[in-house]
Amino acid sequence: MRHKILIADDEISIRTTIMRIFPDCLVLLAEDGGAALRLIETERPDLVLLDLNMPVLGGLEVLLAYKEARDAPLFIMLTGNEELEMAERAMKMGAISYMTKPFELEVIREVVLSALGAAGGGETGARPWQVNKKPKEGGAD
Numbered sequence: 076m077r078h079k080i081l082i083a084d085d086e087i088s089i090r091t092t093i094m095r096i097f098p099d100c101l102v103l104l105a106e107d108g109g110a111a112l113r114l115i116e117t118e119r120p121d122l123v124l125l126d127l128n129m130p131v132l133g134g135l136e137v138l139l140a141y142k143e144a145r146d147a148p149l150f151i152m153l154t155g156n157e158e159l160e161m162a163e164r165a166m167k168m169g170a171i172s173y174m175t176k177p178f179e180l181e182v183i184r185e186v187v188l189s190a191l192g193a194a195g196g197g198e199t200g201a202r203p204w205q206v207n208k209k210p211k212e213g214g215a216d
Contacts, residue, residue, distance in 0.1 A: 077101050078191050079118060083111035083137070084126040084153060089176075093124060096184045108132025112140060115148060122149040122191055124183070127158050127165065135165060142169050149190050153178070 080097055082090045083105040094102045103118055105111040109131035115123065127134035134152055141147040152173035154162040162173035172186055 078122065079103065079120040080187065081105060081111060081114055081118070081120040081123045081125075081148070083108065083114075083123060083129065083134070085129045086126075089126075089153070092180070093183060096180050097187070108134065108137045111137050115141065119146070120148045122151065122187060124151050124153055124187070125170075126153045127161050128155070135161060135168070138165055138168050138170060151186065151190065 077100055079101045081103040082093050084090050084093075085106055087106070090104045090106070094104065103114050103120060105114050107130045111123065111125065111129075112132065114120070115137075123137075125134040125137055134154075138150055138152075141150070147169070150165070150170040152162050152165045152170045153176060154173055155176050159175070162170075162175075165173060171190055174183060174186070
């Protein structure tokens with residue numbers, strides 16, 4: 076089964092760049108929080124990469140709408156360094172992780188696929204964590 080990922084960010088270059096690293100997934104794109112809410116409702120993605128600072132509705136408002144939902148997707152927040160406090164708030168609201176911009180594509184891919192594997196019962200060893208820089212060489216946690 077192909078995983079369905081929603082990328083919600085107001086910067087088209089970020090949406091399209093991230094989309095390219097998931098060729099085996101069905102990727103949906105949203106340019107703002109309102110579009111993200113509509114796509115979550117109609118398409119039921121498995122995971123949402125959600126920018127904190129977007130027009131119409133911000134990432135926290137989108138996350139809040141699904142905080143208590145039983146069938147909510149997994150949320151990973153995308154944030155600038157100046158928004159770290161909001162990203163930490165999002166984690167308390169149910170986001171499984173956050174990543175600071177600029178980010179490395181291989182880290183995004185690893186975090187997303189690990190999260191999807193853990194949610195689907197896969198053997199990835201994934202767990203919720205914060206990712207804001209490249210992992211150290213040698214696989215040390």
